[in-house]
Amino acid sequence: MAGIELSGIAKSYGGVEVLRDVDLAVGEGEFVVLVGPSGCGKSTLLRMIAGLEPITAGELRIGGRRMNEVPPRGRDIAMVFQSYALYPHMTVARNMGFPMEIAHRPKAERAGPVARAAEVLGLGKLLDRYPRALSGGQRQRVAMGRAIVRQPQAFLFDEPLSNLDAALRVEMRLEIARLHHRIGATTVYVTHDQVEAMTLADRIVVMNAGRIQQVGTPMDLYERPANRFVAGFIGSPTMNIVEGTPVPDGLRLADGTVWPAPLGARALGIRPEHLHVAPDGDGAGLRAEVQLIERLGSDTNLFCEAPGVGPLLARVHGDVNLALGSSVVLTPDLARLHPFDAEGRRVPVGR
Amino acid sequence: MAALGRPHPALVAGKYLALAAYVAFALFPLYWLVKIAVTPDRLIYSEGTRYWPSAATWDNFREVLGSDFLRFFGNSVIVSLSTAAITAVIAAGGGYAFSRFDFRGKRLVSALLLLTQMFPLLIIIAPIYRIVASLGLLNTLPSLIVTYTAFNIPFALFLMQSFFDGIPKDLEEAAMIDGCTRMQALRKVILPLTLPGLGATLGFVFTAAWSEILFALMLIRKEESMTFPVGLLNFVSKFSVDWGQMMAAGVLALVPSCLFFAFIQRYLVQGLTSGAVKG
Numbered sequence: 001m002a003g004i005e006l007s008g009i010a011k012s013y014g015g016v017e018v019l020r021d022v023d024l025a026v027g028e029g030e031f032v033v034l035v036g037p038s039g040c041g042k043s044t045l046l047r048m049i050a051g052l053e054p055i056t057a058g059e060l061r062i063g064g065r066r067m068n069e070v071p072p073r074g075r076d077i078a079m080v081f082q083s084y085a086l087y088p089h090m091t092v093a094r095n096m097g098f099p100m101e102i103a104h105r106p107k108a109e110r111a112g113p114v115a116r117a118a119e120v121l122g123l124g125k126l127l128d129r130y131p132r133a134l135s136g137g138q139r140q141r142v143a144m145g146r147a148i149v150r151q152p153q154a155f156l157f158d159e160p161l162s163n164l165d166a167a168l169r170v171e172m173r174l175e176i177a178r179l180h181h182r183i184g185a186t187t188v189y190v191t192h193d194q195v196e197a198m199t200l201a202d203r204i205v206v207m208n209a210g211r212i213q214q215v216g217t218p219m220d221l222y223e224r225p226a227n228r229f230v231a232g233f234i235g236s237p238t239m240n241i242v243e244g245t246p247v248p249d250g251l252r253l254a255d256g257t258v259w260p261a262p263l264g265a266r267a268l269g270i271r272p273e274h275l276h277v278a279p280d281g282d283g284a285g286l287r288a289e290v291q292l293i294e295r296l297g298s299d300t301n302l303f304c305e306a307p308g309v310g311p312l313l314a315r316v317h318g319d320v321n322l323a324l325g326s327s328v329v330l331t332p333d334l335a336r337l338h339p340f341d342a343e344g345r346r347v348p349v350g351r
Numbered sequence: 352m353a354a355l356g357r358p359h360p361a362l363v364a365g366k367y368l369a370l371a372a373y374v375a376f377a378l379f380p381l382y383w384l385v386k387i388a389v390t391p392d393r394l395i396y397s398e399g400t401r402y403w404p405s406a407a408t409w410d411n412f413r414e415v416l417g418s419d420f421l422r423f424f425g426n427s428v429i430v431s432l433s434t435a436a437i438t439a440v441i442a443a444g445g446g447y448a449f450s451r452f453d454f455r456g457k458r459l460v461s462a463l464l465l466l467t468q469m470f471p472l473l474i475i476i477a478p479i480y481r482i483v484a485s486l487g488l489l490n491t492l493p494s495l496i497v498t499y500t501a502f503n504i505p506f507a508l509f510l511m512q513s514f515f516d517g518i519p520k521d522l523e524e525a526a527m528i529d530g531c532t533r534m535q536a537l538r539k540v541i542l543p544l545t546l547p548g549l550g551a552t553l554g555f556v557f558t559a560a561w562s563e564i565l566f567a568l569m570l571i572r573k574e575e576s577m578t579f580p581v582g583l584l585n586f587v588s589k590f591s592v593d594w595g596q597m598m599a600a601g602v603l604a605l606v607p608s609c610l611f612f613a614f615i616q617r618y619l620v621q622g623l624t625s626g627a628v629k630g
């Protein structure tokens with residue numbers, strides 16, 4: 001096992017720059033998730049680590065060794081593709097043993113690791129099948145089996161779950177987490193799904209438009225998003241953002257309510273779960289009208305409209321006794337307000 | 352739910368009837384070929400329109416096999432097999448490059464290949480004759496192999512390219528990550544999956560070369576290097592038309608094609624790539 005270091009990595013296709021200034025160190029045994037909207041360059045970055053895409057600028061090191069010019073087969077990494085990329089003319093067993101077959105390991109030596117991986121992944125009965133006779137989830141497992149049989153320096157995953165249905169995706173997500181716990185291998189995992197990122201990662205790398213926005217643990221990103229993009233991307237449902245005009249003790253919203261904010265703040269973010277809802281009374285606070293109610297059982301989402309301020313989503317525990325169109329007062333959990341400046345960067349709160 | 356069950360028996364019967372009618376229509380000329388081939392000479396005109404002659408004979412086949420035909424036959428086999436093999440190798444290489452790599456001049460080469468397919472053959476027969484003559488290849492089998500190969504490459508190459516395009520790039524990349532060089536990935540992963548395409552290409556080129564007559568007529572004048580279609584033509588011109596022998600020769604001419612397709616048909620089976628990616 002080995003760490004992966006990226007320093008000053010950039011990538012251009014012709015004159016078009018798709019990645020720049022990527023600096024990242026993945027520690028030994030660490031599970032790092034690259035997350036970002038479609039087209040932001042996640043796959044490109046992963047493919048550069050794998051050696052499938054030339055690196056335009058910067059340096060890539062795996063286990064301390066410079067890898068820029070090393071072909072994929074020399075990097076000792078395994079990759080699970082979004083499409084699974086199983087060899088259709090080989091059985092499950094041969095698919096999983098293929099890396100060893102190429103390395104000229106004798107057949108007898110190959111059977112053991114393949115059987116063990118099959119056992120771990122519950123593929124024992126399928127070893128003689130061809131990929132076309134497998135379900136999506138089983139193919140996914142075979143692809144992972146092929147990766148773990150090799151015991152590589154690092155694992156790379158490119159949106160491995162995005163072709164599965166919702167239930168299977170949750171199941172495989174747990175499986176991957178369990179597998180990582182068991183093997184503890186260095187892993188770089190690409191996804192556009194922030195739930196996958198939050199649940200799997202030791203550290204998350206949020207990317208947008210070819211640049212890293214923030215690197216941190218899931219709770220770091222949830223509690224201290226570095227900018228409005230990260231704030232909007234991490235957490236579900238999405239964080240509310242309200243704009244306001246600076247006044248001495250904070251930010252005045254369009255309806256006159258003042259929320260506390262540090263100097264320099266132009267907008268405030270508040271997560272739906274940190275917005276308290278009270279029936280309209282005489283007290284001060286942000287007044288809003290309930291426009292839509294989503295009852296999820298454990299929680300209830302209230303889509304509200306505050307005149308002049310804009311739409312706000314509040315999430316409350318359990319059920320609420322409110323009717324559509326009723327008026328409510330919204331109060332933020334003051335310690336959970338996220339102040340952002342005019343450029344969308346987080347403003348440090350002096351505490 | 353009845354709609355989801357078996358289709359109505361009348362529909363099934365109708366479908367098979369239509370299929371049978373089509374097959375009968377398509378195979379009738381072949382049947383007629385065989386029928387005349389086994390009709391004795393003396394009955395050819397008197398029983399011309401009967402579905403089966405009152406007496407059948409192998410005489411026509413015996414005569415044909417005893418004549419120069421065997422040599423024409425051999426020549427045709429050599430020319431067609433060589434053409435098919437050389438074309439397939441070049442088309443596979445070119446098709447792979449066209450499918451996987453971006454290189455300077457790709458569009459130009461592609462356009463030129465297409466252009467060669469747009470000329471009527473008649474226009475280029477004279478120049479080809481001159482070229483072959485100045486190479487000193489007139490009356491040799493290589494002259495035909497080279498010309499056929501040249502004329503078949505564009506189509507075969509595009510055919511192979513479309514087969515390679517159908518094989519996901521992920522497979523090679525996975526193989527290269529799994530430890531293969533590009534050549535190993537080609538041999539162990541891509542080639543086995545391309546066999547149907549290769550089979551189709553071989554079959555197409557083989558039949559084209561087997562039945563070609565224009566160039567064979569122009570470039571070959573000596574009996575010993577004539578190919579089969581030219582030899583068949585001789586039946587018409589040399590003596591009076593010997594229908595029985597001509598048809599017997601025709602039946603024999605079908606044999607290699609049938610054998611060839613029987614050999615490659617298992618590679619033509621579709622669906623070999625299913626299961627490679629997604630579901």
Ligand SMILES: Nc1ncnc2c1ncn2[C@@H]1O[C@H](COP(=O)(O)OP(=O)(O)O)[C@@H](O)[C@H]1O
Pocket residue numbers: 013018036037038039040041042043044045
């Ligand atoms: N071969 C290529 N040529 C030109 N542009 C490309 C190529 N591959 C990817 N791109 C561009 O690079 C950007 C990042 O792509 P990708 O890494 O696949 O995004 P992601 O995986 O995050 O969805 C996209 O804008 C895409 O259009």
Ligand SMILES: [Mg+2]
Pocket residue numbers: 042043044159
């Ligand atoms: Mg991608």
